[in-house]
Amino acid sequence: MIGGRRRVAITGLGVVTPLGNTIATTWEALLAGRTGVAPITSFDASGFPVRIAAEVKKFDPRTAIEDRKLLKFANRYHTFALAAAEEAIRDAGIRPESHTAPRWGCAVGSGMMGVEFAKLVEVHQRFAENGSLSSERLGAAGVTAADPVAFCRSQANAGLSLLLRHFGIRGYATSVNTACASGGQALGTAMKLVRRGTADFVLAGGFDSMVNPVGLSAFCLLGALSPDNDTPQRASRPFDRTRNGFVLGEGAGFLVLEEWNAARRRGARIYAELAGDGNSLSSYRITDSHPSGDGPIQAIRQSLASAGARPDEVDYLNAHGTSTPMNDQSECVAVRAVFGRHADRIAVSSTKSLMGHLVSGAGAVEAAICALAIHHGIVPPNANLRELDPDCDLEFVRDQPLLRRVGVAMSNSFGFGGSNNCIVFQNPEDVRT
Amino acid sequence: MSKKVLVTGEGAICASGKDPAEIWDAARAGRSAIAPIQQWDSASWPSKLAGEIADFNPRTLVEDRKLHKLVRRTDLLGLYAAAKAIEGAGLVAYRDALDPTGTDLFNDRTAVYVGSGGNKYQDQYDFFPLLTDAAGDLGAFGRELTGTVNPMWLLRVLPNNVLCHIGIRYNFKGPNGCVTNHGVSGTLAIIETAAALRAGEADQAVAVGHDAPVEPENILHYHALGLLAADTIRPFDAGHSGSILGEGAGALILETESAAHARGAKVLGEFLGSGCVTEAEGLLSVRGDGDGLARAIAQALDDAGIGTAEVGMVVAHGNGTPISDASEASALRRIFGTTPPPVTSFKWAFGHLLAASGIIDTVLALNSLRHRLVPGIATLRDLAPACKHLAASAMPQPPRSDVALVLSRGFAGTDAALLLRASASAGDN
Incomplete structure (x- = not known):
């Protein structure tokens, strides 16, 4: 990896997911292969063509956030964001204070559905x-x-505003939305804020919930969801030959990013370096990439260049892997095009197989998972992969987690509208400063 | 050393006109396009003024008719402004003359950043007929969904539609983003574009901001919060009583110096620096002391490496609400002391374009420098006591240099500042 740049340390993690309302419970469920997908309970979905989703369960925002007035201004996905961000900040052991607040930034990928x-x-x-x-x-x-x-509550930057106020962040603040690429793009934006010196600390993440009558309708109308109402635990099966759509999820993921040397000086636990970010547009169709992988290929290559990493250094890929027929295939083609034979040595899994698709929150939660994979030396599995699609020619982590030291991890997020994001993580032991 | 970022194209549309020159001319002449709302019968409405595009016609905005049903009003405005900027800068003609390898490289190295107003209340109204049919029964809502609601509904209301369709139309495939951060969205799109160019992630880029906030529920909420003026926007005036919303879009083409020179582009100006901060006090709060704006300006000066004396004019946010105006004046005083450069604001002419405001203001700032004339604020009579020290006037003023400071503010207490220099040669065209 190249020297000279300002490096970005990941020092805090927090999530609220369909698998658990904390990092510990989510990670434990991922490794155990427990699904978060079940019949929808938050409203009467009995008439809908799709009646399953990956819902956040037994969540009470008041356990994480004491400020009742703040919660009054929060919708469901804002409360996920506040709770996940609070966990990440506590985990990092550092908060904005009056003299540091202007050096804290905030970059979020926010859900698009403002009106409840x-x-x-x-x-x-x-x-x-x-x-x-x-x-x-x-x-x-x-x-x-x-x-x-x-x-x-309905404003597009309402979630951002609640986070800024709750944590007292006074530096650069941005709320982005490139559909399913939002969370990944927010992380990439945050990394670059530290890299270019605009901020020394960034609270970065994504949050979403489209598990409501209009959100569910939107995806039902497009035929994008798996209709496997009778077998919810098997419905999300990325890269399986029989896959037939994604499962809608909800939740939030947040990371605390810090300038590397400052994080080291204060003795922070560093999960990983957020080392690279790549973005491209597919410019093909609103919902698909080209079958050749054009679009995702450029994002993956850019992220490697941004990290100064060689393709053969990548050990783990957290795939976008939505379980829709076209996405999974073109993602695999793109990975093969970039990595060639080394693709056979990359452990690949889509954690959407267990927690569904968190839309604007997906990239951020999956970034936290990559950091955990590096930290623990464990790669979470891609559940429900029974009959490998011959067009998905990669080395998937099937059924069981894989014990493996991860030097470089990578996460893909591709959105409706054609935005592709890829972010790269490096094991802190390998960082030479 | 980061790369120099140049401006080589511009596009704009709002109630005052359909290109930058027309909009700037209207402002210079003191013509306001604020008028009673036409999109619905607003006669009995408590707030009935807006900056609407009077002859709004999708066909004259976007040639591809298939797109008209696939995107919203705000998206058509963004696509229109972007097309004007892209075509005016000659990007496509240059690209199409390259060999296939050069074309691919050009596309991969062309970035697109958009500031979008995000989701609209009206987006959801497509579900009203279904709600009527379902008569309160969610089971029926689910059963009758297919066949009642447009199957492409979600794709039509994506906040990133302009980004998507610029990509598809022009085949640009580079770094990209879509900012949904209220009044600073467009400005942040410019800031992220410049950062990508400076870092060498792209060679040229389109930055667009678009918004169409003039819809019934939104107007009603702004009215109820006391944010709207009853007669007109009077930025910094003793009689200022609120803002007025407008619809529109602005677009800029930004390039690295080497990319612009390589294709012999006409240079309109240079991006010098930027700043963005937040006050962190809540969605609607604005600090009276102008803390956020002052820090954003200081950051921009530092980023540009210039001093306050080099700033030739200010395009203020000037949204006409007393608290925003006073705090903005306070910030400008803190930065410029007793020798402030000429200050203007354009919102009085066509309303507050929210997510589009920062880009259209940047386009108009460059036009002002090019004409060496800072248009007056036509609705200004007497400066409010808190704004007395501003060098703002109803009459045009000469800028004191070729550098403009452009300010944007938005919900969530976010403040952003841009510094641009107009190209000396551009004035001859």
Whole structure:
């Protein structure tokens, strides 16, 4: 790896996932191969073509966040974000203080669905019961129809705002949305903020929940979800020949990033170096990459260049691996194109096989998983892979976790709209400064 | 040493016009395009003013008719501004004359960063007929979904649609991002673009900001929060009483110096530096002392390596709300002391474009420097007491150098500052 650049240490991790509401419980479930997919319980999904999802379970934000007023301004996925970020900050053992706050940045990938379903139903009942909005009646109702708290919760940067306020972060702040690539792009943005000297610390992550009637509808309409309602635990099976769609998940992942030397000086535990970031556009179709892997190939190559890593140094790939027919195939083609024969020596798994697809949260949660894989020397499995798709010609970690020292790990996140993100992690033992 | 970043193309659309020159001319002439809302019958509405594009017509904005049903109003505006900038800069003509290897490299080395207004209330209204049919029964909602709602609904409302469709239309495949951070989204798109170019991740880039916040529920909420003015935006005026929302988009082409020279591009200006910070006090809070904005400006000056005396003009955020204006004036005083450069703001002319405001203001700042004329704030009569020291006027002023400072602020207490230099030669064109 090249010298001279400002390096970025990952010193804190936090998650809320369908597998568990902390790092420890999520990691334990991943290694045990326990699924987070089940019939939907948060609303009556009995009429929908798809009635399963990977929901966050038994989650009470008040156990992590004491500020009740703050929680009033948070929707479901904002509460995931606050709890995961609080875990990451506590894990890192460092918080913004008055003299350091301007050197803290925040970069998040936020869910896109601001307006909550209950609010939509309320507006429908009051002003649109015949199917279209009566602007005349809405205007006549005036301020009595306005709900400032709901308005605040619906803003695209509401989650960012809650995090900034809760932690007192006063430096660079950004909220990004490139659909399923959001979490990965937020991490990459955060890494570059430290690298270019804009920040010394960044709270970075992603959060989402589309497990609600409109979100579920959106993916049902596109035919993107696995319809295997009777076998939820088997529904997400990335790279399996019989895969038939992804499983919608929800949750949040956060990482604390610090300038490497400062983290070392304070004796922080460093899980990994966030070493590289690559981004590309597929510019092919709204939902797919080219079957040749064009798009993801450039993102993977850029991330290696950004890390100063050789392809043959990569030991683990946390695949995007959604379990949709096209995505998994083109991802495998892209990986093979970049790594050639070395691809046979990369352990590959899609943790979406157990926790479903966290959409804007996926890349951030999977970044935390890569950091844990390096830290523990354990690669989590790709569950449900029984009949390997011959077009998915990679070395998957099947059924059981793999005990293996990970020098360089990599995580892919590809989004609707064609944004591809790849981020690279390096084992801290291998960092020469 | 990081690379020099040049501006080689621009595009803009808003209530004042459909290209930068038209919009700038209207502002210089003191013409406001703020008018009663036309998209719905607003006669009985408590707030009924906005900066709408009067003759909004998808066909004149985006040629590809297939796209009209695949994207939203805000996306059409972003795609229009981007197309004007890309075509004006001659990027496609240059690329298409390269050999196949050169073409692939050019595409892979062309970045796209977008500031997007994100999800709209209206996006969800496609579910109203289904809610009516379901009559409160969620089971029926699920059963009748298919056939009632447009199967492409999600793809139509993606916050990153402009990014996606610039890619598909022009085959650009480089680094990219989509910022959904309210009023600073467009500015952050420029900042991330410049960072990618400086770091050598791309050779040329499109930066776009777009928004269409003039929709019934949104206007009502802004009104209820006391953010809207009843008559007009009066930035820094004693009579300022709030903002007015507008719709539109702005776009810039940014390139490294070597890329611009290699293709003989006409240079409009140079990106000098940027800053972005937050005040961390909540979604709607603004500190009275201008702390965030002052720190953002200081960062931008430091990044650009220039002093306050070199700043020739300021395009202020100037959104017309008393607290924002006063704190902005306070920040400018802290930075510039008793010798402030001429200050203007353009929101009085076409409204606050939220996610698009930072880019359209940047486009207009460069146009002002090129004309060596800082347009006045036409609605300004008497400076508010807290803004007395600003060198703001209803009349045009000469800039004191070829450098402009552009300020943007947004919800979540986020402040951003950009510094740009206009190209000396650009004024001759």
